[in-house]
Amino acid sequence: MAQGDKINFSNPSGFPEFLPSEKRLELYLLDIIRRVFESYGFTPIETPAVERLEVLQAKGNQGDNIIYGIEPILPPNRQAEKDKAGETGSEARALKFDQTVPLAAYIARHLNELTFPFARYQMDVVFRGERAKDGRFRQFRQCDIDVIARRELSLLYDAQMPAIITEIFEAVNIGDFLIRINNRKILTGFFKSVGIAANKIKSCIGIIDNLEKIGEAKVKQALAIEGIIPEQTQKIIDFISIDGSVDQVLDKLHHLAENLPEPDQLKLGVTELATVITGVRNLGVSEHRFTIDLSIARGLDYYTGTVYETTLLGHESLGSICSGGRYEELVGTFLGEKMPGVGISIGLTRLISRLLKAGIINTLSATPAQVMVVNMQADLMPIYLKVSQNLRRAGLNVITNFDKRPLGKQFQLADKQGIQFCVIVGAEEAAAEKSSLKDLNSGEQVEVALENLAEEIKKRLGNT
Secondary structure, eight states: OOOTOOOOSSOTTOOOOOOOHHHHHHHHHHHHHHHHHHHOEEEEEESSEEEEHHHGGGGGGGTOOOOOOOOOOOOGGGGGGHHHOOOGGGGGGEOSSSSHHHHHHHHHHHHGGOOOOOEEEOOEEEEOOOOOOOBBBEEEOOOOOOOEEESSSOHEEEEEEEHHHHHHHHHHHOOEEEEEEHHHHHHHHHHHTTTOOOHHHHHHHHHHHHHHHHHHHHHHHHHHTTTHHHHHHHHHHHTOOOOOHHHHHHHHHHHHHSSSSSSSHHHHHHHHHHHHHHHHTTTTOOOOGEETTTOOSSSTTTTTEEEEEEETTTTTGOOEEEEEEEESSSSSGGGGOOEEEEEEEEHHHHHHHHHTTTSSSSOOSSSOOOOOESOOGGGHHHHHHHHHHHHHHHTTOOOOOOOOHHHHHHHHHHHHOOOOOOEEOOOOOOHHHHEEEEETOOOOEEEEEEGHHHHHHHHHHHHH
């Protein structure tokens, strides 16, 4: 770049950049999610942003995701080192596009250091070459939990997932939501029982998973392209449309399993689903928070059992706000052994973007400070510093205004940042060891002894 050329410093498309009020909202939500995850005994890990390309692409792990590769960029005066710096073959590296593939590699690397079942959470940033658009990002934060076992994993871990989802979204207080639960074995078993060829079942499940996005007519068209005859198609549509209470749907499924040919896999799926539902109830999840939805499939091929999608009622256009399921083979990829797992994921960046746009949540104030100690005169700064430290030691977040400016301007500065209280200490107040406390929300101003100041502010914060 020639000297004097203008630099384009605009944000790269698809890579979000938060204002302080938005970042504080993200951290607030992360704290809620972390507390719930840890209350169920999940332990934190972090995997590198960069992984070996062969790991990300092993055995079809990449799927349809576009991966960002990593290549050294040398400064102009070091171009002669280009060949040495280049990385090829097993040393080629790329940015991770999800948390699950790196989890599989992490377990393979630390197998003898971990205790199983291994319950972990991750709240890392991942990267995908998405077409950047509203609610879709190329860099975004995912909040994932997974439980991984060696050989066998209790279905009660599947039952825990709706309990965890419920606690998170009730704490966030975003309104009514519904966790829709299904089991892939039920779909696979039913498709087999109505004569769908084994090599067509996965593609048919993928089509069904798009029902809400494309509608029934296009689902029928897509099934026809797969060679599914109209009679079979209608049976599939009727099956995934079964509704009613959880117990009514389970009764209908049990009845179908007794009257269809080749029912073994269907029966197994229904038994697993009933076990999960019993566990969800025993964990105290309210009946209005979950349902059985036979159209939920989770289009990813690696799901083999329980699947979940969570919908915000009244805002269904937002799509799933938390999803996941059980898988059998994915994590054992690098070890050659069966390592079943179950997990859920919250795409937090996307969720925040959509909830803000829909007006369901609001950003927080730009600063965590609750109090500003204003600057009345420079020679009183030692007192301002002492007052500020005493308030911090009492657990309050405090900004000390080091710049002398008109009092009204200092109030405006505090108000703009969402700071509720201003502490005013002039010469007379300092001599009397008192202060004036101004509540910018109500406009009220009261006189408070410095020794009682922290207690008074905390009392008033508790009443707002």
